[in-house]
Amino acid sequence: MNAPLKHTADATTVEEGLAIAEAQDKQYTSEMATETAMANTLLTPRFYTTDFDELDAIDVSSVREDWDVLIAQMEADPNKGHFKKNEDWDHVDWENMEPELKKEFIDFLISSCTAEFSGCVLYKEMKRRGNNKDITQLFQLMARDEARHAGFINDALREAGLRVNLGFLTQKKKYTYFRPKFIYYATYLSEKIGYARYITIFRHLEAHPEHRFHPIFKWFEEWCNDEFSHGEAFALLMKTDPKLTSGINVYWIKFFLTAVYATMYVRDHQRPAFHKALGVDPDWYAHEVFTKTSKMTEQIYPITLDIEHPRWQRNLEKLQKANVDMVDAKGLKKLGAQIRAGWAFVNLYTIPAKKHAVPASVRLEPAY
Ligand SMILES: [Fe+2]
Ligand SMILES: [Fe+2]
Numbered sequence: 001m002n003a004p005l006k007h008t009a010d011a012t013t014v015e016e017g018l019a020i021a022e023a024q025d026k027q028y029t030s031e032m033a034t035e036t037a038m039a040n041t042l043l044t045p046r047f048y049t050t051d052f053d054e055l056d057a058i059d060v061s062s063v064r065e066d067w068d069v070l071i072a073q074m075e076a077d078p079n080k081g082h083f084k085k086n087e088d089w090d091h092v093d094w095e096n097m098e099p100e101l102k103k104e105f106i107d108f109l110i111s112s113c114t115a116e117f118s119g120c121v122l123y124k125e126m127k128r129r130g131n132n133k134d135i136t137q138l139f140q141l142m143a144r145d146e147a148r149h150a151g152f153i154n155d156a157l158r159e160a161g162l163r164v165n166l167g168f169l170t171q172k173k174k175y176t177y178f179r180p181k182f183i184y185y186a187t188y189l190s191e192k193i194g195y196a197r198y199i200t201i202f203r204h205l206e207a208h209p210e211h212r213f214h215p216i217f218k219w220f221e222e223w224c225n226d227e228f229s230h231g232e233a234f235a236l237l238m239k240t241d242p243k244l245t246s247g248i249n250v251y252w253i254k255f256f257l258t259a260v261y262a263t264m265y266v267r268d269h270q271r272p273a274f275h276k277a278l279g280v281d282p283d284w285y286a287h288e289v290f291t292k293t294s295k296m297t298e299q300i301y302p303i304t305l306d307i308e309h310p311r312w313q314r315n316l317e318k319l320q321k322a323n324v325d326m327v328d329a330k331g332l333k334k335l336g337a338q339i340r341a342g343w344a345f346v347n348l349y350t351i352p353a354k355k356h357a358v359p360a361s362v363r364l365e366p367a368y
Contacts, residue, residue, distance in 0.1 A: 008151025017147030
């Protein structure tokens with residue numbers, strides 16, 4: 001008798017997780033989901049590659065104490081076996097889901113799966129190429145988590161007859177090159193904003209369970225704790241080199257903060273039915289997530305964006321509107337919308353940032 005196929009949730013290494021995912025890819029696939037995941041636009045998740053040798057050369061001895069505590073927490077693996085369906089998984093009536101909601105929710109799942117898997121491929125590659133024990137150990141642990149997250153979203157998609165073919169994406173999706181420091185800024189932020197997004201939805205649905213239209217949201221608390229640890233790891237990596245968070249690099253930090261926040265705002269406003277079903281006003285949600293993320297990033301960044309500035313909300317709305325116009329328009333109208341979007345971004349970027357002192361010790365614990 002064959003042993004039953006193990007689940008990605010139980011995989012203890014990324015290699016094992018990916019082997020399970022690949023076996024599932026062979027059983028079941030969906031062109032629609034994979035094609036959606038293949039898209040590379042400003043608003044869709046991308047895959048990244050970097051200078052792995054430079055990353056491998058990081059010496060973590062200056063943050064050794066915090067580093068060892070964090071790695072030990074991740075090694076203890078509190079979420080092993082968590083990311084799979086159990087008796088808490090309620091039946092989902094995909095057939096009778098309101099069509100707009102269904103469309104937006106599927107788009108949300110595919111985009112989240114792609115984003116999780118993007119982390120997985122980047123972290124796994126670093127682990128594979130590196131020789132530095134600290135670095136390869138960390139990236140193995142983070143890749144393990146992301147493989148589980150992506151695998152779990154694929155479970156949810158499967159009930160709707162869909163699956164993102166992860167093996168195909170690894171082979172065929174375009175990889176964007178980012179220098180290591182840009183990887184730190186972008187990945188640190190995406191982990192921390194991921195935590196803020198998931199915990200905000202989780203807490204909201206705890207208070208309003210009648211809006212929990214799909215069981216996957218019940219898993220968001222443990223989920224965001226994984227993202228929180230990943231963010232902590234990047235904070236420690238940046239802490240090893242003070243140059244990364246001072247001087248000219250502060251302008252880069254501001255750029256990534258603005259780009260990540262603005263992208264989230266525009267992307268979420270494309271899903272009105274999804275937010276209505278959750279009982280969440282996307283403007284309130286964005287403000288809440290930015291507030292939490294900014295509070296956390298004070299652990300390492302000397303600036304935060306002034307999201308209370310009158311120009312902030314106004315230009316986010318302009319950017320969002322220009323983005324909607326860009327999709328439908330052609331020729332000069334399209335160009336006009338692109339210029340308006342660019343101008344709105346410049347207006348966001350040039351809002352004076354709030355400066356503050358960075359604490360000597362970086363480490364935080366999940367607080368929301
Ligand atoms: Fe993740
Ligand atoms: Fe993560």
